[in-house]
Amino acid sequence: MGSTSAHGENSNGEGLGRRDLIKRSAALGLIAVPTMSFLSACASGSDDTTKGNESKVAVTKENPFGVAKGSKLDVVVFKGGYGDDYAKAWEAAFDKKWGTTSSHLSTQEITSKLQPRFNGGNPPDVVDDSGAQQIKLDVLVKGGQAADLTAVLDAPSLDDPSKKVRDTLIPAAIEGGMIGGKFVALQYVYTVWGLWYSGKLFKEKGWTPPKTWPEFVEICKKAKEAGIGGLAHQGKYPYYINVAIMDLIAKKGGLDAMKAIDNLEPNAFADNPVALEAVEAIYDIVEKDLLMPGTNGLTHTESQTQWNQYKAAFITSGSWLENEQLKQTPEDFDMQFLPMPVLPGSKLPFEAIRAGAGEPFIVPEKAANKAGGLEFLRSMLSREWSTLFAQQANSLTVLKDGVDPSVKLRPGTQSAVAALKAAGDNTFNYRYADWYSEMGTEIENASNELMAKRIQPKEWIKRAQAAVDKATKDPNAKNNKRS
Amino acid sequence: MSHVANSKGRGGFIAGFLILPLALYLTFVIWPYIQTFGYSFTNWTGQSPTFDFVGLDNYSALLKDEVFRGALLHNLLLLVFVPTVTILISLFFAFMLNAGGRSGAGGVQGVAGSALYKVIYFFPQVLSLAILAVLFGAVYRSDEGGLLNGFLSKLGLVDPAHPIEWLNQPNFVLWCLLLVVVWHGVGFYLVLFSAAMQSVPKDIYEAALLDGAGRAQTFFKVTLPLLWDSVQTSAVYLGIAAMDMFVLVSTMTSGQFGGGPDHHSEVMATVLMRNFLYFGKAGYACAMGVVMLVLTLILSAITLRATRREHVEF
Numbered sequence: 001m002g003s004t005s006a007h008g009e010n011s012n013g014e015g016l017g018r019r020d021l022i023k024r025s026a027a028l029g030l031i032a033v034p035t036m037s038f039l040s041a042c043a044s045g046s047d048d049t050t051k052g053n054e055s056k057v058a059v060t061k062e063n064p065f066g067v068a069k070g071s072k073l074d075v076v077v078f079k080g081g082y083g084d085d086y087a088k089a090w091e092a093a094f095d096k097k098w099g100t101t102s103s104h105l106s107t108q109e110i111t112s113k114l115q116p117r118f119n120g121g122n123p124p125d126v127v128d129d130s131g132a133q134q135i136k137l138d139v140l141v142k143g144g145q146a147a148d149l150t151a152v153l154d155a156p157s158l159d160d161p162s163k164k165v166r167d168t169l170i171p172a173a174i175e176g177g178m179i180g181g182k183f184v185a186l187q188y189v190y191t192v193w194g195l196w197y198s199g200k201l202f203k204e205k206g207w208t209p210p211k212t213w214p215e216f217v218e219i220c221k222k223a224k225e226a227g228i229g230g231l232a233h234q235g236k237y238p239y240y241i242n243v244a245i246m247d248l249i250a251k252k253g254g255l256d257a258m259k260a261i262d263n264l265e266p267n268a269f270a271d272n273p274v275a276l277e278a279v280e281a282i283y284d285i286v287e288k289d290l291l292m293p294g295t296n297g298l299t300h301t302e303s304q305t306q307w308n309q310y311k312a313a314f315i316t317s318g319s320w321l322e323n324e325q326l327k328q329t330p331e332d333f334d335m336q337f338l339p340m341p342v343l344p345g346s347k348l349p350f351e352a353i354r355a356g357a358g359e360p361f362i363v364p365e366k367a368a369n370k371a372g373g374l375e376f377l378r379s380m381l382s383r384e385w386s387t388l389f390a391q392q393a394n395s396l397t398v399l400k401d402g403v404d405p406s407v408k409l410r411p412g413t414q415s416a417v418a419a420l421k422a423a424g425d426n427t428f429n430y431r432y433a434d435w436y437s438e439m440g441t442e443i444e445n446a447s448n449e450l451m452a453k454r455i456q457p458k459e460w461i462k463r464a465q466a467a468v469d470k471a472t473k474d475p476n477a478k479n480n481k482r483s
Numbered sequence: 484m485s486h487v488a489n490s491k492g493r494g495g496f497i498a499g500f501l502i503l504p505l506a507l508y509l510t511f512v513i514w515p516y517i518q519t520f521g522y523s524f525t526n527w528t529g530q531s532p533t534f535d536f537v538g539l540d541n542y543s544a545l546l547k548d549e550v551f552r553g554a555l556l557h558n559l560l561l562l563v564f565v566p567t568v569t570i571l572i573s574l575f576f577a578f579m580l581n582a583g584g585r586s587g588a589g590g591v592q593g594v595a596g597s598a599l600y601k602v603i604y605f606f607p608q609v610l611s612l613a614i615l616a617v618l619f620g621a622v623y624r625s626d627e628g629g630l631l632n633g634f635l636s637k638l639g640l641v642d643p644a645h646p647i648e649w650l651n652q653p654n655f656v657l658w659c660l661l662l663v664v665v666w667h668g669v670g671f672y673l674v675l676f677s678a679a680m681q682s683v684p685k686d687i688y689e690a691a692l693l694d695g696a697g698r699a700q701t702f703f704k705v706t707l708p709l710l711w712d713s714v715q716t717s718a719v720y721l722g723i724a725a726m727d728m729f730v731l732v733s734t735m736t737s738g739q740f741g742g743g744p745d746h747h748s749e750v751m752a753t754v755l756m757r758n759f760l761y762f763g764k765a766g767y768a769c770a771m772g773v774v775m776l777v778l779t780l781i782l783s784a785i786t787l788r789a790t791r792r793e794h795v796e797f
Contacts (some may be wrong), residue, residue: 118530132739135530139763143531235625235651236737289644294632297625297648297737304624366706438762441738445745449736452651452744 006220057371063377064155065371069099073372074124076114078131081107081320082189082359089388092377094356094376096276111135116322120147120222123364125373132237132358136437137179138476139279139393141396145183147363148245153183158382165381173398176357186377187357188389190396192337192416193243193318194353199411201310209338213248213281216341220290223313229292231285232312233451234300238444239433241282241451244316247340247354248278250428254347262431262470266353270465279457281343286453296452301328308333318358322412323394335412337419342415351422356429357398413414432471435480442467516776522769529765541770551771554742554749555575555778557657558726561750562782564661566721570714576604577667577676578702582688601677604670612667616734619663623649623735653747656701660748664724672717680706683710688724706791715790719783726779727752753773 020462057066073094075086080275084106091102097173105124107113111133117123118135123145129135140146153166153174166174174478176187202209205226210216220230253274261268269275285291290314297305300317305328307315313323322335329335340406361380363373379385386402387393394410396417409417420427434439446463449455455463471477509693522539526535545551580597594600610618622630625648635641650657683706689699706712729752737743740756751771759768 115529115760119532121532133760136761136763139528139530143528143533146529235648236743238737292626293644294624294626294629294646294648297623297651302624302626302628306628441761443756445738445743448651448743449745452648454653454745459563 025155050107058204063162065374066152067098067100067282067347067371067375068369071098071369071372073100073102073126073369073376074105074367075102075126076105076107076110076124077128077285078110078134078359079108080131081324082389082395083323085393086389089392090376090380090385093385093388094379097379098372098375100372109133118143118364121366122368123366125363125367125369126376127362127364128188128359129362131219134360137185137362137434138437139363140183141179141182142476145365146179147365147367147370147373148182148184149177149186149374149377150183152186152377152381155374155378158379158384165378168381168400169398172355172427173357176431177360178428180476181295185360185362186380187360188380189320189357189359189393190355190398190420191318191320191358192353192355192420194247194316194340194419195244195314195338196307196317196321196412197314197336197338198307198310199336200332201313202336203334207313209336210341213341213343217284217288217290219313220285221288224290228310229295229312230290230314232292232295232303232307232315234273234298234303234315234317235296235448235451236299238448239440240300240316240452242444243318243354244340245278245282245447246430248281248343248355249275250430251340252278252343252351254348255428258428258430259482261468262435262480264432264436264468264477266465266469268465268468269461272461274458276461277343279460281357283450283457283460288452291451296448300324304328314338319416320395321409321414324372326394334430335410335415337412337415339411339423348426348428351419351424352426352428353419353423354429355420355427375431431480431482436471436475437472439467439471442470491682492746500760502772511627514584519769519772519776522766523773525562525766525769526764527766527769528763529768530763537766541767542774544767545770545774548754549752550746550749551754553746554751557748558728558750558778560657561661561664561725561728562722564716565664565725569662569665569672569721572665573672574670574676574707574710574714576600577673577680578698580672580673581677581680582698582701582706591594601674607667608671610667612665612730613734615663615667616731619659620735623659625649625651645665650748651744653744656736656744656748660728660735663731663735664728668721668724672721675717676710676713679710685711711790715787718790719786722782726775726782729753729756737739 011405022037057068058134059064059066072199073091075087075091076281077084084104087106088104091104094100095102105113108131110127110129110131114123114127116134118140129137129140137146153164153169155165157163157165157168161166167374167467170190172190173187174183177183177185179185195375197209205222207219207290212217222228233244246258246261250263253272257272257274260272292303292306295312298306301324304315304325306312308325308330319337322329339350342348342350361377363370363377367373383402385398386397386399386469387404387407389397390403390409391407396413443464446455446460446467450460489699508518517644522534524536524538525534526537526540526729580593580600582593600754607615624630624632626646627633627636627643629646629649632646636643641647647655651654687705687709688701691705696704728750732750732753733741733756735741736748739761742753742757752775755768755771755775758764758771
């Protein structure tokens, strides 16, 4: 694989003499205005690095966090849908540039591997805190364990030092990393959520991708007549069907309906006709028996593999789907993304999609090589590393135009890019599951019952509102507000 | 050297051997218990070394926690059924393998081929619980690809368009899990009871046979009383297993650390883990741990006391 395209440096990777430093410091004065803020930002940041056993290293424009040459860097990544080849390529590039020695751990058990280290005060330097067993970000922030990453945003971009990193990112990246009013997580992967279908199947059957909910139901019915399921979902993990429910609510009721939920308003679900209509629409699919048989009890891989075998027309998922199913997808499957079809009278257009940054990378507050961790994050936001990621993990990053045009993308990723372009500014993203993990779980439980036909939409609304009301007692409810 | 000094020296020698293991035991077994007890009075999040003392708040919250109470109920249900069913089945098989056969000359032996059966019965014990979870996950799979559903739909008992979602049925899920535990346990307890039966002198059986006892009578009047110690120990072990159940529930059922659908398969250990690792309520989870410890201790004591009987010497 092309993982070794680590042509490391941006013309400044060689050692930096004292005289050079002075010269460059002078040059620095020319662009002092935009960079003052990062200098002051890391003045407080670099205090922490001296706590470790490394000596204090001068902070320069090229080395804004003061990475010590020859230091150690401890990287832990979640080995999920994106694999970990990309991380190995990054670490090699990082070591080459900074002369560091990286240790690499890839695991699915982030919590059990890292919890003892967080508690013991010797956490790694960079953590990709993702997957089903991620350490919840709200919990980490509550415990003061996640470093403030604002310094990374304000550091100069590696591709164009006249720009701050902040200005090279899509807006969702910054919004998605704010917890309790601080920027603590670099949500690196740009993800879109919605429905997915097989271009091949649709062409064969002569179906056109639906734009409205009635059209969607119509295709599900046709699919059933053809002997396959309409909608598949990953029943063992109700997270996925919640994507459909919540997207319908956001599209019908507009951003206000979404914010009402994230802001824990007393009428987020209760007495909200929009929410009820959305839930009823999903329940209609259940009642009309348009689900893929057995889908309620399947795991994500089982469900997705059935869908890959043309056992269902649609499935809900995020854009990691293509990479996750790489081995199970037939060569000519032609995976395609579809924004959630709209209910009649929706405030947002069909093109609107849930898009957001995911896969949070954090630097622990007590990391031994905090400077190295911050520099690693800054490097991740270079075009070179971003392209490495897109190649290895078949997914987009939060860097604007972060993929080299010469890289050919797979059909699913390509369709996601096209959908993003069509959506323009019409993107939205929920935050409640990150902010209030208990509330998210309770709504998921209700959805599981709904899909199994054990509760009715009205009962779902009641349970979801109860979860919201309970979350208002969370101490984080004071800090987490969106406008 | 005087005799006294010699024995004193020996005492010191033995103590020297005991100190290290005892210290290890205190550090790695007893101390965590004490720590857990301490944490159960705090609002520790589990991700940070700082926390506040909250007194008995966690315990009073626990009393009101419906999910935990439901889990406790499930554990008690399992506590009744896991030992009873497992012990009954394995006793029956063990008896058939060791004393169930009849030969013309009045000898006591198992049914034909019993040596082979013993080996086969032990197979499930060789598999780890994690493998079992995957194996039975495939058996209970909720679409036609599942072994049970595939089989039943071939027989025409299940409509392929509406397969039974075994582990997604509030009324089935706990029993489905019970079956796995019993399937796993029977082989081991069968071998255990077989060994105990073989130590029973053959002449007792022969005497019973000469007096005209049938199989059932031999079992209830001879085998069971002589096996009582083994049965008692098995009940305690199986009871402790029924109080745990974490591995199976967390991997086979839906939800964070299992327990689904909608808490219908929840056991105390899964609620504990979810609170500990997912919700960041480690102090609260420690309170659950303490409750589990106390309950398990009480249950062991009750089982041993309630099943106490006169020993039969042979």
